Amino acid sequence: xxxxxxxxxxxxxxxxxxxxxxxxxxxxxxxxxxxxxxxxxxxxxxxxxxxxxxxxxxxxxxxxxxxxxxxxxxxxxxxxxxxxxxxxxxxxxxxxxxxxxxxxxxxxxxxxxxxxxxxxxxxxxxxxxxxxxxxxxxxx
Numbered sequence: 569x570x571x572x573x574x575x576x577x578x579x580x581x582x583x584x585x586x587x588x589x590x591x592x593x594x595x596x597x598x599x600x601x602x603x604x605x606x607x608x609x610x611x612x613x614x615x616x617x618x619x620x621x622x623x624x625x626x627x628x629x630x631x632x633x634x635x636x637x638x639x640x641x642x643x644x645x646x647x648x649x650x651x652x653x654x655x656x657x658x659x660x661x662x663x664x665x666x667x668x669x670x671x672x673x674x675x676x677x678x679x680x681x682x683x684x685x686x687x688x689x690x691x692x693x694x695x696x697x698x699x700x701x702x703x704x705x706x707x708x
Contacts, residue, residue: 582688
């Protein structure tokens with residue numbers, strides 16, 4: 569079963585997913601936030617997802633960021649929509665910075681780096697990779 573990660577935004581939301589063996593995270597897409605729940609219903613109808621990891625936006629001092637007031641009701645709706653899927657929050661600090669850095673290091677052109685949808689998808693992938701790394705560390 570797969571693990572899906574969500575980089576939830578006011579306008580756009582980046583998604584990433586693991587392979588069925590949960591070894592490799594891959595960017596899935598970026599969806600307009602107003603269409604997100606419908607997209608997830610369709611995706612989970614087609615694919616077996618064990619867990620949804622939602623980026624937990626915190627400020628540098630550890631307090632919740634302003635976006636958390638949108639994420640909390642969203643997570644509550646997800647829990648009702650998908651009662652058999654584990655849903656958890658995972659710290660997403662620095663993911664946008666890391667996404668921009670990854671794009672620079674990969675040689676992606678300047679115009680592509682301005683594509684906010686791509687940044688959101690890469691951020692979701694970084695959230696998922698970080699979550700996977702934390703799971704491995706907890707097992708050791």
